[in-house]
Amino acid sequence: METAQARQPAPRGAFSAFARFVLCGGGTGLASSFAVAALASSITWALANALVTVAATLLATELHARFTFGAGGRATWRQHVQSAGSATAAYAVTCGAMLVLHLLVASPGAVLEQVVYLSASALAGIARFMVLRLVVFARGRSRAAATVRVPRPVPATLARVAASAAPEALCRTA
Template sequence: MNGLRLIHRHAAAFVRFAGLGSGVTLAASAALVLLSRWIPWTAANVLTTIASTMAATELHARFSFGHGRPGLAGHLKSAATMAVGWLVTSAAVGALAALRPGAGLVVQQTVYLSATALVGIVRYLVLRLSVFAERAPRPRTPRRPARFTAIPAGPGQ
């Protein structure tokens, strides 16, 4: 495959990844806002991260990378990348709370979504290069011609 076609294919995969990831992230962000009214923010972040990771893994495996259903191993590896992402987003919002205790919802969401964007770029690279890496095509081995053996004719044939 020539270089330009390869760049185009990976750019298209990244655009699909970013679009799907952004949609899932925005839905998770809205859910996070709603849930954090009834439960602590960190718990709400855990719940939305788990749900959004499962949804995003299915979408990315199928549509971003054309890999098909991810299976348990794909979900677990993807979940590992999101566990790190959860730590990063939690640390970012925690740092905001420590530095600006009265920060409003818009500032909190800006910090959360910015951290999530950074996590998303790193996650794309990990998923693309490791979890849902393209399999090298198997070299085609030439088929051996079928061998026919003569069956001796029985009596009367």
């Protein structure tokens, strides 16, 4: 009889998952940078970034569920919500980086804006990978067990047997 755990895809290694994350998330991020630049010509940059971030997060979460972390299908609502939390942090990082750029450079060119945006996105992406791997798409274990291992308790019968055998072991001589 096949168990539910046997039907799940095998866990993927961190290196191969990171490579797929870069491919899926990086591809989405690169497309997003061009979409933000195009939208920012007609609306404010922050609003363009927010709209593109929402669309890109939905798409990237689906891609990560199916391909990056091998969750075996579509992302759940819980995974979308948790992924949105990490995307909100990434949004804050990219907005902060662009704010600093505009404070330091009065009229930055499109290339410099792209470099700053993509650099901030890459740094936020590394942190996002860790959150997605260890929390959002952690399979077969609780979120707490993904980072902390707790020893199993010893059954009471074994503890009693060990305790009753201990006095005899102390009395024996070699």
